[in-house]
Amino acid sequence: xxxxxxxxxxxxxxxxxxxxxxxxxxxxxxxxxxxxxxxxxxxxxxxxxxxxxxxxxxxxxxxxxxxxxxxxxxxxxxxxxxxxxxxxxxxxxxxxxxxxxxxxxxxxxxx
Numbered sequence: 597x598x599x600x601x602x603x604x605x606x607x608x609x610x611x612x613x614x615x616x617x618x619x620x621x622x623x624x625x626x627x628x629x630x631x632x633x634x635x636x637x638x639x640x641x642x643x644x645x646x647x648x649x650x651x652x653x654x655x656x657x658x659x660x661x662x663x664x665x666x667x668x669x670x671x672x673x674x675x676x677x678x679x680x681x682x683x684x685x686x687x688x689x690x691x692x693x694x695x696x697x698x699x700x701x702x703x704x705x706x707x
Contacts (some may be wrong), residue, residue, distance in 0.1 A: 636641040
């Protein structure tokens with residue numbers, strides 16, 4: 597389970613759980629995807645708690661306008677591509693990634 601807390605002006609205004617989609621994972625099953633099916637206010641801060649890890653803090657989000665092209669048309673789109681996770685700034689990233697602490701691929705050796 598993933599618990600999300602929405603924080604507005606230092607106060608928790610909402611808290612909810614999200615389940616990762618059991619059928620949406622990468623080829624070696626190291627990454628699961630989840631979607632939040634409710635509006636996220638970019639001026640708020642979100643605390644995302646993955647079981648067994650310290651919570652991640654998603655903050656300072658900005659919407660970025662960029663060109664979108666298909667085979668039949670061109671236009672502009674607006675998506676969240678500028679944000680911070682635990683104070684680390686990310687730009688032009690497709691979406692936030694949260695990696696479970698201590699995760700190792702099966703082929704990685706202990707040192």
